[in-house]
Amino acid sequence: MAQSANDRRRINGPEESFPPVFDDDDEDTQLKTQRSRAPGDIRPIFLQPGLISQANGSAYIETEKTKIACAVYGPRQSKTTTYSEKGRLNVEVKFTPFSCTRRRAPMRLKDAEDRSIGVSIHQAIVSSIRLELFPKSTIDVFITIIENDGIEGCIASGSLAASTALADAGIEMLGLVASCSAAIFGDDIRLDPSEAEARASDGTVILACMPALDSITSIWQSGQMSANLSLKCMRQCHERCIDIHSIVAQSLLEHRKID
Amino acid sequence: MTSISKAEKAYIQSSLLSDPPLRADGRGLIDFRTIALESGIAPIANGSARVSIGRNVQDGGGGTEVVAAAKLEVESIGDGEGVDGGRVVCSVSCSPTAYPLLSPNALDDLQHDMTSVLNATLSHPTIRPKNLGILPGRKSWLLNLDVIVFSDAGNIFDAIFMAARAALWDTKVPKTKSVQYRAKKDDRSDATQAMDIDVDEVTYAGSALDTRQTIEVADFELPDYWDEGEPLDGKQTWPVCLTLNLLPTLHFLDATLQEEASVPLKLLVFYTFPSDATPLLRGMRLLGTGVSDLVQVKSLLKDGEKYARNVWAALEGKLKDEDLRRNQKARERFLNR
Numbered sequence: 309m310a311q312s313a314n315d316r317r318r319i320n321g322p323e324e325s326f327p328p329v330f331d332d333d334d335e336d337t338q339l340k341t342q343r344s345r346a347p348g349d350i351r352p353i354f355l356q357p358g359l360i361s362q363a364n365g366s367a368y369i370e371t372e373k374t375k376i377a378c379a380v381y382g383p384r385q386s387k388t389t390t391y392s393e394k395g396r397l398n399v400e401v402k403f404t405p406f407s408c409t410r411r412r413a414p415m416r417l418k419d420a421e422d423r424s425i426g427v428s429i430h431q432a433i434v435s436s437i438r439l440e441l442f443p444k445s446t447i448d449v450f451i452t453i454i455e456n457d458g459i460e461g462c463i464a465s466g467s468l469a470a471s472t473a474l475a476d477a478g479i480e481m482l483g484l485v486a487s488c489s490a491a492i493f494g495d496d497i498r499l500d501p502s503e504a505e506a507r508a509s510d511g512t513v514i515l516a517c518m519p520a521l522d523s524i525t526s527i528w529q530s531g532q533m534s535a536n537l538s539l540k541c542m543r544q545c546h547e548r549c550i551d552i553h554s555i556v557a558q559s560l561l562e563h564r565k566i567d
Numbered sequence: 568m569t570s571i572s573k574a575e576k577a578y579i580q581s582s583l584l585s586d587p588p589l590r591a592d593g594r595g596l597i598d599f600r601t602i603a604l605e606s607g608i609a610p611i612a613n614g615s616a617r618v619s620i621g622r623n624v625q626d627g628g629g630g631t632e633v634v635a636a637a638k639l640e641v642e643s644i645g646d647g648e649g650v651d652g653g654r655v656v657c658s659v660s661c662s663p664t665a666y667p668l669l670s671p672n673a674l675d676d677l678q679h680d681m682t683s684v685l686n687a688t689l690s691h692p693t694i695r696p697k698n699l700g701i702l703p704g705r706k707s708w709l710l711n712l713d714v715i716v717f718s719d720a721g722n723i724f725d726a727i728f729m730a731a732r733a734a735l736w737d738t739k740v741p742k743t744k745s746v747q748y749r750a751k752k753d754d755r756s757d758a759t760q761a762m763d764i765d766v767d768e769v770t771y772a773g774s775a776l777d778t779r780q781t782i783e784v785a786d787f788e789l790p791d792y793w794d795e796g797e798p799l800d801g802k803q804t805w806p807v808c809l810t811l812n813l814l815p816t817l818h819f820l821d822a823t824l825q826e827e828a829s830v831p832l833k834l835l836v837f838y839t840f841p842s843d844a845t846p847l848l849r850g851m852r853l854l855g856t857g858v859s860d861l862v863q864v865k866s867l868l869k870d871g872e873k874y875a876r877n878v879w880a881a882l883e884g885k886l887k888d889e890d891l892r893r894n895q896k897a898r899e900r901f902l903n904r
Contacts, residue, residue, distance in 0.1 A: 420679055420682065420683060423676065423679050423680070423683070424679070424680075424683040424687075427680055427683070431853065431854065431855075434856050435856050435857060435858045507692075510693055511691075511693065518858070521858070522860060523858035523859065523860050524853070524858060524859045524860055524861065524864065525853070525858050526853050527834075527851055527852065527853045527864070528687075528851070528852055528853075529848070529850055529851040529852075530687045530688060530691055530849075530850050531691055531693055531849070531850075532691075532693045532694070532839075532847045532848070532849055533847065533848055534845055534846070534847060534848060535846070535848045535868045535869070535872060538848050538851065538868070539861075539864070539865055539868065542861060542864065543861065546861060
C-alpha cells in the first residue's frame, strides 16, 4: 500500500496545485535586484530573546523579510543509551508551510533543504558551546522559519537566533556567534542579499564567527569567484559581524533588565 | 564515523606535530595515496567513472571507492521543473557496506550531507553546461549525476568530486533534431492519410515564398547516429575538491579514517583552473568542531590552490589518456585484429 499523502487531520486540497502567477512577476529582475541600501549595509535586525516561555531559552529574529523563531531545550538527558563524554548539540530546522512562495507540505519529515540548513547552523554554533561540561546530555535547538527570504538569509539569521537563545537559556558558551551573508556580482560585494539578489548573483558567502575571540566557526561559499575576492568578501562579513555582535549583546542585556 | 580513543587521537596528533611529521603509512603531509581512475565503466549511462584512493596493490581491495554515473533525461520547461538550457542534479548514496557501523537513519543523514555539498557546488547556475537544451522554452535535458560510495577509507569528498568530474568529462549528450508535424493541406476529407513529417525544412502546400507563417517547433527526435552524441560542454568548469585537514599549526591532505577522526577541523576547497584565465574558487566549506581565523584561511586558500592545481593537472592527463584508450586505441586494435 503506497503511503498516502493525505493527512487526515487536515482538509487536503487537490493533489497537484500551483501558486498563482501575478502580472508583476514578469517585471524586470533588474528591479528586484536593485537595492535601496548601500552594498555594505545589512538590513536592520530585530532580535528579541525570551519569546517562548516553555523553553529553557528562546529568541525571535526578524530582518525585513526573514522571520525566524528559535527555542532551546537543554541540557537534558540524552535519549540514546550510548555514553558520550561531551554533550550533544542537536539542531532541527522546520519551514512553516506558508514561509515560501510554493507551499511546503507540513508532514514532510526528512527534507534535504531543512537538513542542510540545520547542518550549517550546527557548524556555526557548536564550537561556541562548552559541551565538555554536559556529559550524557543533549541540547536541542529547534528553529522554525516563519518567513523565508533566501537560504543564505535563513542560515545567517538562524545562527544569530540560535546563539541568542542559547545565551538566554544560560548555557555556558565561549562567545556569541554572529553570522553574515554576502552575494557577489562580478567584482561587487553586496552584504545581506535578498532571495532575488542571491539567485541573480555569481556566488554567495555565508560567514559565522565569534567576534569576541576573533575566530571563524563556519564558512560556506558557493558559486564562482577568485580566491582574492572571496577573502575580501569574508573580511567585509567579519567586520559586519562585529557590529551584529553588539546588537545581540544589547538585546540580551535589555531583556535581562526588564525581568 | 570512526570512533577513536583519546590515547590514539593524542598519538596521531603528536606524531603529526613532531619534527619531522610522521604518518602511519610513512607519507608526507601533502602526499596522496595511489589514485586509480577508470571511465566508461557503466555503458548504459551517458557518462561514468570509478575512482579509488589507496587501493592495495596486491589484491585490489581496501581504500576509498566511488562510482559516479551521469544519466540524461528529458523534462519539460513550464509544466515540469525544467529550466531553459537544462540543469544538473546530483545525488550521493552510500552503500551500507561502506559504513557498516552506522544505523540506517545515520546513513541517510550522511547521504543527505554529501548530496548537499555536491549539489551546492555542481548544480550552481553559473556552472551549467551550454548544450543541455533541446527545444528552447519547451524541453531540455536533465542531467542526473548519481554517485555511489562503495567503501570509505578516508578522504571521501576528494574521491566523490574526482569521480563526478571524470563522469561529466565522459558524458555524451545525444544529438536531437527538431521536428514539426504538419497535416497535408489538400486531402482533409481522408482522415486516414498519414501525417507528413517535415524535418527542419518546411514544405508548404502553397507557395514556398510564403513567409507569413512562423515555424513553431513542437517536438524533437533522436536521429540515428554512429556515436553516442557530442561531449558535454564545460570540461574546464567542473571543479576538483581538496580536503585540508587542519591542526592549529599545520595542515595535511588525504587523511585516513583514523587521521580524520583525530583532527577537529577540515576545510574543503573547490577549484577550477580554466586554461586561459585565473583559477576560480567554486566553493569552500569549513567542517568540524574546531575554529579558524581569517589569517589561517588566507594561507590555506593559497596552499590549497597549489595542491588543487597538481590534482587538476594529473586528473586532466589521466582523463585524456582514458579518452585515447577508449576511442583511438580501441579502433586501432579492432583494425589490426
